[in-house]
Amino acid sequence: MxxxxxxxxxxxxxxxxxxxxxxxxxxxxxxxxxxxxxxxxxxxxxxxxxxxxxxxxxxxxxxxxxxxxxxxxxxxxxxxxxxxxxxxxxxxxxxxxxxxxxxxxxxxxxxxxxxxxxxxxxxxxxxxxKVPTARLAVEVPYEKMGAVKRLLRPPEIELEAEEYGASARLVLAVHEERRDALREALAELGIVPGEK
The missing domain is CATH 3.30.230.30 (Impact, N-terminal domain)
Incomplete structure (x- = not known):
């Protein structure tokens, strides 16, 4: 978009x-x-x-x-x-x-x-x-945090919020045209994002 x-x-x-x-x-x-x-x-x-x-x-x-x-x-x-x-x-x-x-x-x-x-x-x-942006909520095991953070490409993909517990809960803001590519990259890491 x-x-x-x-x-x-x-x-x-x-x-x-x-x-x-x-x-x-x-x-x-x-x-x-x-x-x-x-x-x-x-x-x-x-x-x-x-x-x-x-x-x-x-x-x-x-x-x-x-x-x-x-x-x-x-x-x-x-x-x-x-x-x-x-x-x-x-x-x-x-x-x-x-x-x-x-x-x-x-x-x-x-x-x-x-x-x-x-x-x-x-x-x-x-x-x-403004660029249409989607928000994806992901739960990331700590051992995969480095790989997920390497996917960040400001301003197209940014870390908007993070919360730490048994695993890391992240909210990623992604330009709409990059959303599917980010979903695929996360899936390759075994992470299934939800819409926020």
Whole structure:
């Protein structure tokens, strides 16, 4: 699987449209719980807002979800999501907070305003390239530790965690495209990894 772009931090941008204020916040979200936490934080930070509309893309290939949060169907969440898609981002949560300014924008106006706010926040978003990674849990007899450690090839294959008891329990982080080769190499040593 190919590398993909993901946020390295948070970005905020505000636009105004016919009296309404749209504050877009884009930030990293490794999973759905992190996306929900970002949304909950903004709802708490801006309890007086009229709407908290959002979209997220997670993983590779990306899973996607969006919500209009009380706006007419298709006028908020989907336009925000389209901005994220267009930027090729994943592991990202975008929330656009709106304060109604007294003038209705219509469906087209709403969609354009939500997308414009998300695009504006995108301009200041720090981005990193991520490689899809799997985690393998292995139990290694001590006499085979040297052989297993020789399989490590940072950054493609890294030791993420280790615990010692009757044998060593290791968690290996491996780029997806190297996972099968690592499984085969471990099998040659008589070690059967499990997914973590």
């Amino acid at each position: 190919a590398a993909y772009a993901a946020p390295a931090g948070e970005s905020r941008a505000e636009i105004r449209e016919k009296g309404s204020v749209f504050l877009a916040v884009l930030g990293p979200a490794a999973d759905e719980a992190a996306a929900k936490a970002l949304l909950a934080g903004l709802e708490k930070e801006f309890p007086d807002a009229t709407h908290h509309c959002w979209a997220w893309r997670l993983g590779s290939p990306p899973r996607e979800r969006s919500a209009d949060a009380g706006e007419p169907a298709g006028t908020a969440g989907v336009p925000i999501l389209q901005v994220l898609r267009g930027a090729g981002l994943s592991d990202v949560m975008a929330v656009v907070v709106r304060w109604f300014g007294g003038t209705k924008l219509g469906k087209g106006g709403l969609a354009r305003a939500y997308a414009a706010a998300a695009r504006e926040a995108l301009q200041g978003l720090p981005v990193v390239q």
